[in-house]
Amino acid sequence: MSIQDKYDFIIIGAGCAGLSLAYRLIDKKFKVCILESSSDIYKKNKLWSFWDIYKTPFNHLIQKKWNYLLIKNCSDTVKINCNNYKYQSINSHDFNNYILKKIKKNKNINIEYSSKVEKISQRNKIVYVKTDKKELKCNHVFDSRPENKKIYMTQQFFGAYIRSDNEIFDDNYPILMEFSNTKNNFHFMYFLPFSKKTALIESTYFSSNKESKNLDENYINKYMENNYKNEGFVIEKKEFGMIPMDVNINGESYNYITKIGSNSGVTRASTGYTFINIQKQCDGLIKKILKNDKNIRTRKNFHSLLLRKMDSVYLNIVKDDPAYMKSALIKLFKTKHHNAQIRFLSDIPSILDIIKIIFYLPKKKFLLYAIGIKEKND
Ligand SMILES: Cc1cc2nc3c(=O)[nH]c(=O)nc-3n(C[C@H](O)[C@H](O)[C@H](O)COP(=O)(O)OP(=O)(O)OC[C@H]3O[C@@H](n4cnc5c(N)ncnc54)[C@H](O)[C@@H]3O)c2cc1C
Structure with a gap:
């Protein structure tokens, strides 16, 4: 050679x-x-x-840019204001x-x-x-x-780009997470409406196991039927993948x-x-x-120790008690400190933002996990 x-x-x-x-x-x-x-x-x-x-x-x-994002479960819908940081x-x-x-x-x-x-x-x-x-x-x-190498958890998803026959989508309101009503897994729909007739609808898991259920066209069809009954549509493109979630x-x-x-x-x-x-x-x-810097290596850890610690606690709870975490997230976003929450999710939180996040999360479980004590699920 x-x-x-x-x-x-x-x-x-x-x-x-x-x-x-x-x-x-x-x-x-x-x-x-x-x-x-x-x-x-x-x-x-x-x-x-x-x-x-x-x-x-x-x-x-x-x-496309959006001014709002929704987070939903079967009983609540929270509107996140993204006016300062458009999605x-x-x-x-x-x-x-x-x-x-x-x-x-x-x-x-x-x-x-x-x-x-x-x-x-x-x-x-x-x-x-x-x-x-x-x-x-x-x-x-x-x-x-x-x-x-083995990854702690992955985000696994199947998405479909929908084109509907009629103007059925409200393109002002994408959905960041619409939790399905399942206790034992962290599954949600992600919905991005580009226009009144086109949208990306994605079935997503955060999971340590390899998931296959609900990651297919049938699930998307069911979602469309439940939310837009009898409306005609075609799936123009598909998107699927896996993103590592590991500190x-x-x-x-x-x-x-x-x-x-x-x-x-x-x-x-x-x-x-x-x-x-x-x-x-x-x-x-x-x-x-x-600059001709001889040391062009990136830093070992892109994220700060504090963010990695917080993410590790979060992922551990998602794994052990997904139902608890889904309701904790809804409660957190209901507090309306949306700029702080967006900065936190986008890796640029100030200390005050982090204090706000910690203050509004259910403290007992997070603290126990932070010091390595895992509670038994109810
Ligand atoms: C479907 C999907 C949607 C996503 N959506 C978002 C999002 O909305 N927002 C966000 O911030 N992030 C998102 N991500 C996460 C992240 O932004 C993407 O995964 C991004 O593409 C990562 O870029 P990368 O260059 O690190 O890896 P990749 O884009 O995977 O690039 C790695 C490249 O290396 C090539 N390669 C692999 N092995 C070899 C080899 N031995 N020799 C030569 N080439 C090789 C691969 O073919 C590939 O082209 C998404 C990921 C996926 C999969």
Whole structure:
């Protein structure tokens, strides 16, 4: 096998993190190669939603913004005011199109599809990246591959992009969580209405087990029948996936490899939100790269110790007592400290925000879990 090319940087993965970093390297003095195992990155469709708390270079791709979000269970509906931090979505196909078009026009970045990276090693300060086809050389690797290790909990979902015959959706009110009336699992519907006729409806679990029930078209059809009886509709596209929820995923690696993206621990363990954190991570990295900083490693833990501790308590309760956690969340959002709650969910809480969150959560159970004492379920 011959060693063919020498790059400044090799980016492994043309997903959200790989392309976000590549975008920031366009037209810079570095020679960059992106290695992507898939032959077609458009096969997977993702809709990245987030609160407007951080300016990204991709804001013009935002498909829709909302001023409110609802949280529901069978007896309550809470309206979260997002006027200060609008909830908004970007489609991964628009994102890919925008970045790939720019990459194509410039000469410093090369993408190789169907190139599965198998091994990374370093000899005499040169990094060797071996794919299933060839070996490449570079100075530094940015790696967004998921690791094959046991994850504490995952967000598992199946979503359908609906087009209805009639104007049936209220597109001012997306639903962040509509809890199903089940005691023993943390299952909810996520609903994003883009217009009166189009919406994404997603059946979602936070679970430590592999779930399959209710993650299919039948469940979506049932949801439509229950909520929009006898209305005609078609499913235009499907979206499914798994997001890691684990406070122990981190960015630790060798000094010639920088982990990026979900695999480096930027995904918020309690929520799965990742997109904005990837943008923050890439903004930080590009600053270091352009300053010729020799230490371009990301910090080991993206999130503070306090947020990781709070998320760990939350995930433990979701696992042990999902019914309790579902009602605790409804109670929390009813307190109407929505700006503080959004900042907390978006990883930018002030100390006062954290105090407000802790103050309005049921204290006994959370405190017992925080000190490692698990209560028996009723
Ligand atoms: C369907 C879906 C919806 C989501 N919605 C949201 C949302 O609303 N808001 C939000 O903030 N986050 C969301 N997320 C979470 C997160 O934003 C995404 O998962 C995001 O795509 C993570 O980007 P990434 O680059 O870390 O990983 P990926 O996008 O998975 O990219 C990794 C890339 O590496 C490639 N690869 C893997 N192994 C190899 C190998 N050996 N060699 C070469 N290439 C390899 C893969 O093919 C892939 O293209 C969602 C996730 C999913 C799955």
